[in-house]
Amino acid sequence: MNVRREFPSTEPRVLVITGIMAAGKSTVAQRLTERFPCGVHLRGDVFRRMIVNARIEMTPSADTDALEQLRLRYRLATTAADLYCRAGFTVVYQDVILGPALQEVVSTLAARWPTYVVVLCPSAQTVAEREAAREKKGYSDWTPTALDDELRTNTPRLGLWLDTSSLSVEGTVEAILTRLLEAAV
Numbered sequence: 001m002n003v004r005r006e007f008p009s010t011e012p013r014v015l016v017i018t019g020i021m022a023a024g025k026s027t028v029a030q031r032l033t034e035r036f037p038c039g040v041h042l043r044g045d046v047f048r049r050m051i052v053n054a055r056i057e058m059t060p061s062a063d064t065d066a067l068e069q070l071r072l073r074y075r076l077a078t079t080a081a082d083l084y085c086r087a088g089f090t091v092v093y094q095d096v097i098l099g100p101a102l103q104e105v106v107s108t109l110a111a112r113w114p115t116y117v118v119v120l121c122p123s124a125q126t127v128a129e130r131e132a133a134r135e136k137k138g139y140s141d142w143t144p145t146a147l148d149d150e151l152r153t154n155t156p157r158l159g160l161w162l163d164t165s166s167l168s169v170e171g172t173v174e175a176i177l178t179r180l181l182e183a184a185v
Helices: 023-032 045-049 064-086 101-110 124-133 144-154 169-178
Strands: 016-019 039-043 091-093 116-121 160-164
Touching: 016 023, 016 101, 023 091, 023 169, 039 064, 045 064, 064 091, 064 101, 091 124, 124 144, 144 160, 160 169
Parallel strands: 016 091, 016 116, 039 091, 116 160
Antiparallel strands: none
16 A cells, blocks of 8 residues: 555644553554654653653542543643644554543544544453563553453444454554545544
8 A cells, every 4th residue: 555645744644543551552553653754653641651740540430630631641642743743744643542532532633634543452352461461561450351341332433443353563554554544533
């Protein structure tokens, strides 16, 4: 597929890659970004990690302050995506964006730029296996099954939902590029 033809640097776009922890978002987003002539891999979690003191981690029983920090993280990321797009870049924005927040984030981006949503949704079993095999650990208060249930039950069906349980990273990137029109919002 000739990505340059679909995504010339003169026509910036935003691709939102979401899913639960250990779904493969970071790796897929990086490889996908590398396919664009002018691409930015925007990692939403970096905004969470910038908070040195008073950071509130998301838990299943998150309070108002935790949710407000999460909303701040999304606002910062969408602002950064907007600025990169204005500079002519295609942005691949990757983060855990579940529930109604996905619609809010997408609405903000789509008001300014062509926006595509890809939800990586391997099985909870696959996620548990990936989590066990990686150095970075994301699950403490959540379990893969509980977070997967949150994704599948409360997240609006926007864009392209890909079960990547049996796909390699390259296979996932190819599936996204091949089915990109399904991801348009």
